[in-house]
């Protein structure tokens with residue numbers, strides 16, 4: 001559910017015509033709906049009511065400060081995967097004690113930063129990382145709280161690029177080796193074992209992989225208990241899917257309905273790390289049609305947003321619905337919707353049936369709030385686009401469009417070629 005709706009043929013972001021925002025800030029522009037963001041957060045929070053829980057927003061899905069702050073205000077924690085994300089989370093007001101830190105390649109500087117910030121826990125992905133965290137913690141004379149990221153070897157049945165929980169993946173510790181790794185962790189002087197973590201993939205549209213993975217983890221928790229290792233935080237990861245085309249992903253309450261009964265009688269705090277399902281349908285990308293081009297074999301709608309602005313179609317062949325901002329009765333065409341980038345992989349849609357659009361017309365690329373701006377780049381020296389947040393009848397710029405000068409920031413020409 002989201003708050004991008006047509007009223008009398010005109011697309012609105014909550015109570016504001018999208019056309020008005022596009023005209024004011026130019027295109028391409030990302031627009032986020034605050035009410036949608038809050039609604040999605042509450043859906044998680046309320047679903048896990050009755051059990052101690054922390055909903056840690058996975059920042060990589062959308063790391064705009066205003067988005068993070070909005071979640072922080074409603075009690076969210078953060079799942080970070082870099083020092084930069086930790087910095088963003090803290091700056092936006094997420095309490096350190098609600099921050100978990102995953103990722104296979106944490107550097108010494110990042111580990112030090114996280115220890116200094118006193119985060120809830122590191123989700124550790126290998127034995128050597130454990131050694132490194134212990135060494136740095138000893139150096140700083142502190143204890144590092146950790147969970148081990150366990151790879152439960154469950155197929156999440158999603159796109160291979162966004163599936164993470166199989167033996168062949170670089171993530172986590174194989175479940176068969178988990179006990180041994182936990183014992184090793186416990187033996188380290190500056191490590192405090194507090195949790196267990198899993199995250200099997202993204203855009204999951206079925207509950208069963210979630211439940212199967214959790215069951216394996218629960219068996220492991222019981223084994224750990226026998227070895228005197230107590231788990232206080234059960235981090236079940238993120239990954240719930242959203243509707244891009246015709247998917248029917250489970251809602252947080254469906255997920256909770258399957259998960260909570262399994263946890264009855266267990267004294268653990270549940271940590272969840274949703275990203276996409278919090279922000280995906282809460283954002284759109286508005287772009288302007290620059291040219292129409294009728295090729296010999298294909299029609300092209302050339303728009304001012306490219307793969308550098310929204311990478312998902314090029315990267316995963318992902319589907320995003322594209323619709324005119326102002327709807328009128330008209331014929332449809334089959335076309336590729338493409339950007340201005342000098343790459344054949346630069347498309348937002350392929351062989352798509354869409355209304356016959358006009359040059360200069362605004363189009364809305366739907367469900368673009370997750371892995372949209374956060375994955376964007378300045379490839380082809382295209383300044384990154386503006387981001388706007390809407391709340392009811394109010395709206396505000398939450399990131400201004402970059403300038404040409406921004407493109408050169410930090411660059412310098414060395415003496416020896418002057």
Ligand SMILES: *Cc1c(COP(=O)(O)O)cnc(C)c1O
Pocket residue numbers: 058060061079081102103199201202203237238239240273274275276277
């Ligand atoms: C990416 C990621 C998430 C969020 O995944 P979504 O599919 O966006 O919900 C959560 N946890 C970890 C460790 C991740 O890498």
